[in-house]
Amino acid sequence: xxxxxxxxxxxxxxxxxxxxxxxxxxxxxxxxxxxxxxxxxxxxxxxxxxxxxxxxxxxxxxxxxxxxxxxxxxxxxxxxxxxxxxxxxxxxxxxxxxxxxxxxxxxxxxxxxxxxxxxxxxxxxxxxxxxxxxxxxxxxxxxxxxxxxxxxxxxxxxxxxxxxxxxxxxxxxxxxxxxxxxxxxxxxxxxxxxxxxxxxxxxxxxxxxxxxxxxxxxxxxxxxxxxxxxxxxxxxxxxxxxxxxxxxxxxxxxxxxxxxxxxxxxxxxxxxxxxxxxxxxxxxxxxxxxxxxxxxxxxxxxxxxxxxxxxxxxxxxxxxxxxxxxxxxxxxxxxxxxxxxxxxxxxxxxxxxxxxxxxxxxxxxxxxxxxxxxxxxxxxxxxxxxxxxxxxxxxxxxxxxxxxxxxxxxxxxxxxxxxxxxxxxxxxxxxxxxxxxxxxxxxxxxxxxxxxxxxxxxxxxxxxxxxxxxxxxxxxxxxxxxxxxxxxxxxxxxxxxx
Amino acid sequence: xxxxxxxxxxxxxxxxxxxxxxxxxxxxxxxxxxxxxxxxxxxxxxxxxxxxxxxxxxxxxxxxxxxxxxxxxxxxxxxxxxxxxxxxxxxxxxxxxxxxxxxxxxxxxxxxxxxxxxxxxxxxxxxxxxxxxxxxxxxxxxxxxxxxxxxxxxxxxxxxxxxxxxxxxxxxxxxxxxxxxxxxxxxxxx
Numbered sequence: 229x230x231x232x233x234x235x236x237x238x239x240x241x242x243x244x245x246x247x248x249x250x251x252x253x254x255x256x257x258x259x260x261x262x263x264x265x266x267x268x269x270x271x272x273x274x275x276x277x278x279x280x281x282x283x284x285x286x287x288x289x290x291x292x293x294x295x296x297x298x299x300x301x302x303x304x305x306x307x308x309x310x311x312x313x314x315x316x317x318x319x320x321x322x323x324x325x326x327x328x329x330x331x332x333x334x335x336x337x338x339x340x341x342x343x344x345x346x347x348x349x350x351x352x353x354x355x356x357x358x359x360x361x362x363x364x365x366x367x368x369x370x371x372x373x374x375x376x377x378x379x380x381x382x383x384x385x386x387x388x389x390x391x392x393x394x395x396x397x398x399x400x401x402x403x404x405x406x407x408x409x410x411x412x413x414x415x416x417x418x419x420x421x422x423x424x425x426x427x428x429x430x431x432x433x434x435x436x437x438x439x440x441x442x443x444x445x446x447x448x449x450x451x452x453x454x455x456x457x458x459x460x461x462x463x464x465x466x467x468x469x470x471x472x473x474x475x476x477x478x479x480x481x482x483x484x485x486x487x488x489x490x491x492x493x494x495x496x497x498x499x500x501x502x503x504x505x506x507x508x509x510x511x512x513x514x515x516x517x518x519x520x521x522x523x524x525x526x527x528x529x530x531x532x533x534x535x536x537x538x539x540x541x542x543x544x545x546x547x548x549x550x551x552x553x554x555x556x557x558x559x560x561x562x563x564x565x566x567x568x569x570x571x572x573x574x575x576x577x578x579x580x581x582x583x584x585x586x587x588x589x590x591x592x593x594x595x596x597x598x599x600x601x602x603x604x605x606x607x608x609x610x611x612x613x614x615x616x617x618x619x620x621x622x623x624x625x626x627x628x629x630x631x632x633x634x635x636x637x638x639x640x641x642x643x644x645x646x647x648x649x650x651x652x653x654x655x656x657x658x659x660x661x662x663x664x665x666x667x668x669x670x671x672x673x674x675x676x677x678x679x680x681x682x683x684x685x686x687x688x689x690x691x692x693x694x695x696x697x698x699x700x701x702x703x704x705x706x707x708x709x710x711x712x713x714x715x716x717x718x719x720x721x722x723x724x725x726x
Numbered sequence: 727x728x729x730x731x732x733x734x735x736x737x738x739x740x741x742x743x744x745x746x747x748x749x750x751x752x753x754x755x756x757x758x759x760x761x762x763x764x765x766x767x768x769x770x771x772x773x774x775x776x777x778x779x780x781x782x783x784x785x786x787x788x789x790x791x792x793x794x795x796x797x798x799x800x801x802x803x804x805x806x807x808x809x810x811x812x813x814x815x816x817x818x819x820x821x822x823x824x825x826x827x828x829x830x831x832x833x834x835x836x837x838x839x840x841x842x843x844x845x846x847x848x849x850x851x852x853x854x855x856x857x858x859x860x861x862x863x864x865x866x867x868x869x870x871x872x873x874x875x876x877x878x879x880x881x882x883x884x885x886x887x888x889x890x891x892x893x894x895x896x897x898x899x900x901x902x903x904x905x906x907x908x909x910x911x912x913x914x915x916x
Contacts, residue, residue: 338863338866340880340881341866341879341880341881341886342870342879343866343870364867385816386814386815386816386820387816388814388816397814399820400793426827426828426829426831427824427827427828428823428827431819431820431823431824432819432824433819434819434820435816435817435818435819435820436818436819437818451870451871452866452867452868452870452871453871454871454872454873455871455872475734479736479843479844480844480893480896481843481844481875481892481893481896482896483873483875545873546873547871547872547873547874547903548868548871548872548873548874548903548906548907550899550902550903550906551872551873551874551899551900551902551903552873554899555873555899558895558896606812606813606814606815607812607813608732608734608735608737608796608811608812608813609734609735610732610734610735611735635814637813637814638736638841638843639735639736639737639796639813639841640735640812640813641813642813642814676810676811676812677810677812678810678812678814678815678817679817680815680816680817681814681815681816682814682816683816684816684817685816685817685818689817693817693818696810696817697809697810697817697818697821698807698808698809698810699800699802699805699806699807699808700807700809700821702802702803702805703802703807703821703824703832703833704818704819704821707819722818
């Protein structure tokens, strides 16, 4: 970092809040995007930030932005680095604005018989939920990254949690946001954007991935914790039956808290998990499938699918005990009418107990020479089977492909694909990885689906944004140009620079 | 007037220059409802509802107009702008929400794809009151944790009013639950 930049930053917020050492700069160079790890394995030089700044107040943020404007330095808002799309990669260096010191949670407020809480943007999802639970409340937001994701990250990427079918995505829970624009202008709760007074700041800023503003606080609608949660597993002979059952359940207004339908291969793995638990076998050595995957991912896929076409649906209902039982009974009626077989609560309880562990299995596969990534797309029910089939056709040739359908709505559903691939050389891995993403995104766009349901765009999917948004892309660029005329906010992301 | 009803995804595609009342009537004939009940619904067109983001009285159950609208076709600076017809996305801000409620300042809305719902079989309103504020507060916590999904919920003083609607079976289960909660918190159904 140039001495005059550093001097200006230190003068603005204090030397103790600025880090420029090589270790810190390397730590902030990438998020959890698989491609970033593959690039690192292949020996590519990372994009390093010039400095990491940890503001303590809105005033600090405004002063950092003033320095950035003066010296035309990029600013990348940073929560905990759990993103998987390279959204915080400092592609042009600059200042990483680490917001973890914004970690205060306000009191629960009651307004017109409903409950709200204000949370600062740097609070970790896990801590927010823990502190709300201690007061008898929940946000209802449980992304699998919640152990290492912040509220600001939730808002930036329009995240979704495992109970989204009941509670919605983060934008549904958000009543108001407070943010600082590139100009230093603070947009308070209930305030307006001076340049776009007709628009609600929440509509413009949520999902903008640090390209338009820095979130500092949000006011969320929260719910008292449900006294009872019931889980159920249902097996279906074919995926088509199960999808019809899920659609009927969602359209009947039953609002399950959990809806997760695993495709045949993913169902096999899940069943292996809870049967292992039942037989009380322990230890990592039971991960017998890793060596098979390593040898021939595509062959494993074919073998598994020939073994069984059965799929597993996990349902969860929350609420007052008797009402939850009534909802569950009605959902099971739909399932049974479509040849579903009630497996009792055990598969659901197993899922509940292991719902955050899947992400932590991924590094094992990387260590063993594979690469893994997840692709979350969404479409309407009418189009869902075509999207599932199209993505399989595009991706299964060279990889092991698992899928589950979660985040179900009355009008459609998200499909969450997990891709496992392997080449012999890191550069080949990287090439295959990029080809997989190209194939997936082309297929998705061609079928009228969305390229992201809840992971966001970041660096990874930026080049597809013009096609994803179509005629709305010029409007996005107009927002960017007027709210960030110098282009200092998280440059190189979301296809805005193209 | 109506371009099509996708009965698999429960979506209606239509032009926006038509009265909401006639849209609702047409949907009712097909066994559906829009679930959008603004205060002056009979006289409003869909365009007015979208451009002015007019609140829905039954928003707790069905959502506001921006939630009911899945995608839009609009004209902006002579170009056609079509937002993607998907349930949800994480691809930047929700541009559909940006256009709704901003008059015709950024684009003129031409067509909309709206969520539709099975026509409810029954609707019930329950009012209750509590002598002690603590009991009413206890009710609020139990109510919002119960899984009941009201169409309307309001409070005044130590009273609360709840409107429920849906299938007969669903409504019966929610009503029974509501009565249990009122009784458990020492409330009185009015």
